[in-house]
Amino acid sequence: MVSNKSAEFPLYYAKDIETIDRKELEALQLDRLKWQVKRCYEFSDFYRERFDKIGLEPRDIKSLDDILKIPPVTKQELRDEQIAHPPFGRYVVAPQKDWRELHPSTGTTGVPVNTVWTERDVENITQWTARTLWSFGVRPGDIVQNGFSYGLWVAGMSSHYAAKAIGCFVLPIGASMAERQVDYLVNPGSTVLLSTPSFALYIAERLNQRGIDPSDIPLRVGSFGGEAGAQVAPTRKKIEFRLGINAYDYYGLAEIGPTCASECEEKSGIHWAEDHLLVEIIHPDTHKRCDPGDVGVLVLTHLTKEATPMLRYWTNDLARLNTDRCVCGRTHARSEGGILGRADDMIIYKGANFYPAQVEKVIRSFDELDDEFRIRIATDEKTGIDVITVLAEYKTKEVDNEQFKSKIRKALKDDLEVTPGVELVEPGTLERTMFKAKRVLDERAKAE
Ligand SMILES: [Zn+2]
Numbered sequence: 001m002v003s004n005k006s007a008e009f010p011l012y013y014a015k016d017i018e019t020i021d022r023k024e025l026e027a028l029q030l031d032r033l034k035w036q037v038k039r040c041y042e043f044s045d046f047y048r049e050r051f052d053k054i055g056l057e058p059r060d061i062k063s064l065d066d067i068l069k070i071p072p073v074t075k076q077e078l079r080d081e082q083i084a085h086p087p088f089g090r091y092v093v094a095p096q097k098d099w100r101e102l103h104p105s106t107g108t109t110g111v112p113v114n115t116v117w118t119e120r121d122v123e124n125i126t127q128w129t130a131r132t133l134w135s136f137g138v139r140p141g142d143i144v145q146n147g148f149s150y151g152l153w154v155a156g157m158s159s160h161y162a163a164k165a166i167g168c169f170v171l172p173i174g175a176s177m178a179e180r181q182v183d184y185l186v187n188p189g190s191t192v193l194l195s196t197p198s199f200a201l202y203i204a205e206r207l208n209q210r211g212i213d214p215s216d217i218p219l220r221v222g223s224f225g226g227e228a229g230a231q232v233a234p235t236r237k238k239i240e241f242r243l244g245i246n247a248y249d250y251y252g253l254a255e256i257g258p259t260c261a262s263e264c265e266e267k268s269g270i271h272w273a274e275d276h277l278l279v280e281i282i283h284p285d286t287h288k289r290c291d292p293g294d295v296g297v298l299v300l301t302h303l304t305k306e307a308t309p310m311l312r313y314w315t316n317d318l319a320r321l322n323t324d325r326c327v328c329g330r331t332h333a334r335s336e337g338g339i340l341g342r343a344d345d346m347i348i349y350k351g352a353n354f355y356p357a358q359v360e361k362v363i364r365s366f367d368e369l370d371d372e373f374r375i376r377i378a379t380d381e382k383t384g385i386d387v388i389t390v391l392a393e394y395k396t397k398e399v400d401n402e403q404f405k406s407k408i409r410k411a412l413k414d415d416l417e418v419t420p421g422v423e424l425v426e427p428g429t430l431e432r433t434m435f436k437a438k439r440v441l442d443e444r445a446k447a448e
Pocket of ligand 1: 264265266268271326327328329330
């Protein structure tokens, strides 16, 4: 078996760009932004109409902050555009002769939005994905079991190209055949697993059922994305323990690209590929830029994408941004805690805003509680005031007392800046779902 001890290889996949001085990085971003805005204005009726409507011209973009003048693009606007101008809308900027691959969104929230990659786009995506694989320890000689779905979904193909570019042996198994996944973990003995967090747990279960001890297989690291999980401490712990590996989180979306942000070995947030993307954190109501470290909506702009560039794509995902150099030495900004939730999930209560992800973090910090929780919003019949209660499951009945509940209330107040009520229920009371569990129970609507 080929050795892949990290010491034999350099620390970075592309040192110059990954550790670039931030001033230099921003200069590069501005050059690329101007190029992108100009070509969008020249070659896309979709973008030109949006600019003309507010009297904006490419020459008005003189600094990175000037990007705030450009109206954000929502997924719904892309859908409407595709319907009005089939098949791909007028935001495809590269000529058809240059189109190479089609990668639509999954369509879980409506009609899929089509995105197109040119040859240059494929190259760029391959390079930045290779960088992310390298940043969490993948090296030449690794055997990469690619459990991401192949085909239309962005993650399968891009990881395949990237692992090959690094010099890995790729097993293109895709997101199926759990038994075969286990077979390959044993023989040839994959060292890297890529999949969604829930599929990783499913594979781990099969491994366990077959009586295979994780310490007896060579699997070393894994990257898990496509849904929340790897950033949520208890889920990460389960994957790491059950597969005997280090597990890393990544983020990608079809409209922007796969693995556009990924954790390094420090696990201190997902690093953005900032030479290819301009990352903004925007307040969902005021549309102004959030203060550094504050949570807001992630808005992404393609700096190098040729075929279907997005200028200020409103992801509706929530994150924060830290531009301090990471312990790993990389200067590209990080979103600590990864994606924190969806903007639609924001709860406004007594003048404060908070998100279910914040409640999740607090609840899961108590060993006495199970992972599941709900946030109930109801109107008090007597006072007519809205009341928020956090429901959580105790593991043993003894902790269901006022003293412990007040400890939880205090921890919630420290994080949310408001104090919800706390109700504890028996283990197993709250329903478990694999995907996108609905954790906010808004009972105000029922009362009306
Ligand atoms: Zn780092």
